[in-house]
Amino acid sequence: MTIDPSWYLTLAAVLFTIGAVGMLVRRNILVMFMCIELMLNAANLTFVTFSRSLNDVGGQISVFFVLVVAAAEVVVGLAIIVAIYRRRIGATADDQHLLKG
Amino acid sequence: MSLLAAAALPDSITFVIAAVIVVSGALGVVLMKNPVHSALMLVMTLFGIAVLFVEQDAQFLAAVQVIVYTGAVVVLFLFVIMLLGVDRREAVFADTFHGQRLFAGFVGLCVLAEVIFLGSRTWTTGAPTVQGSLTNQGANINVIGNSLFTTYLLPFEVTSALLVVAVVAAVVLGRRHRDPADGAINEHEEVQR
Numbered sequence: 001m002t003i004d005p006s007w008y009l010t011l012a013a014v015l016f017t018i019g020a021v022g023m024l025v026r027r028n029i030l031v032m033f034m035c036i037e038l039m040l041n042a043a044n045l046t047f048v049t050f051s052r053s054l055n056d057v058g059g060q061i062s063v064f065f066v067l068v069v070a071a072a073e074v075v076v077g078l079a080i081i082v083a084i085y086r087r088r089i090g091a092t093a094d095d096q097h098l099l100k101g
Numbered sequence: 102m103s104l105l106a107a108a109a110l111p112d113s114i115t116f117v118i119a120a121v122i123v124v125s126g127a128l129g130v131v132l133m134k135n136p137v138h139s140a141l142m143l144v145m146t147l148f149g150i151a152v153l154f155v156e157q158d159a160q161f162l163a164a165v166q167v168i169v170y171t172g173a174v175v176v177l178f179l180f181v182i183m184l185l186g187v188d189r190r191e192a193v194f195a196d197t198f199h200g201q202r203l204f205a206g207f208v209g210l211c212v213l214a215e216v217i218f219l220g221s222r223t224w225t226t227g228a229p230t231v232q233g234s235l236t237n238q239g240a241n242i243n244v245i246g247n248s249l250f251t252t253y254l255l256p257f258e259v260t261s262a263l264l265v266v267a268v269v270a271a272v273v274l275g276r277r278h279r280d281p282a283d284g285a286i287n288e289h290e291e292v293q294r
Contacts, residue, residue, distance in 0.1 A: 003116045006220075008153065011120050013216040015127055015146075021209035022131035025202055030136050030182060034143050037174065038127050041150050044162075052157045057248045060241075063162050064249065067169050068260045072267035074174050078181050079274035085185045086277075 008049040016042035029081055033074070040070050115156055123149035140178045144171050161242045 019038030026032050044063045051059025122145060129142030147170045154163035249257055 017213040018127040024205035079271040
């Protein structure tokens, strides 16, 4: 007897919501980045759940590609953060107001 | 099925424990004042997700999750936190804009309601995809390998190109600027601005 997929989907929805709220609430850029990872993992959990419930390998392949893209995204994002910090602009998202047009 | 019988199932117990770990870790990421603690809480969440992957017979993805996320991504986060020395505490609940936290909570509730509403009904139409069965071709890693190197060969190659681009971008962004006149590394560019 396995768990019903709806439980996994509900958990993924809760995880996505926590990530989204954290993205809105936190000011530290690195923590905002971690919240993006939370949302990506919620999507991955949904993919794997549907892959099992529909008996289709496509969902798990999608998770594989999401993992690769997330790794690349983290590399570039952290490089940008390091470049910003090196200019001593500041530690929080509020300090990045120079980016506005 | 009675609640007692459901609670006695090993799958249920695993799911509940993993779900508690995932949710508490995610809350820790958002609520911890120190970014280092947030990163460690992120590790906890990712391990919980890996347990849920194993429970759904996605053993390969669980291994990749632990290796790539907790082994590479979070370590990269910790490297950057330590390197920049930004592990200062932050007042999590200090409002920058008036009522912003309240509004964020409201938006979060809307997102949760919307996702659960969308997930609770079947919007999909048409025939399901024909990417192959998950259970009839042997072990999980065989199925994924077969599919990845036949049906999804082109996307697989494109991701390798993406990784190369990401590495080059990281190197370019991480370089210090050189003065074009003498080629010396300009260490004091912040002061000169």
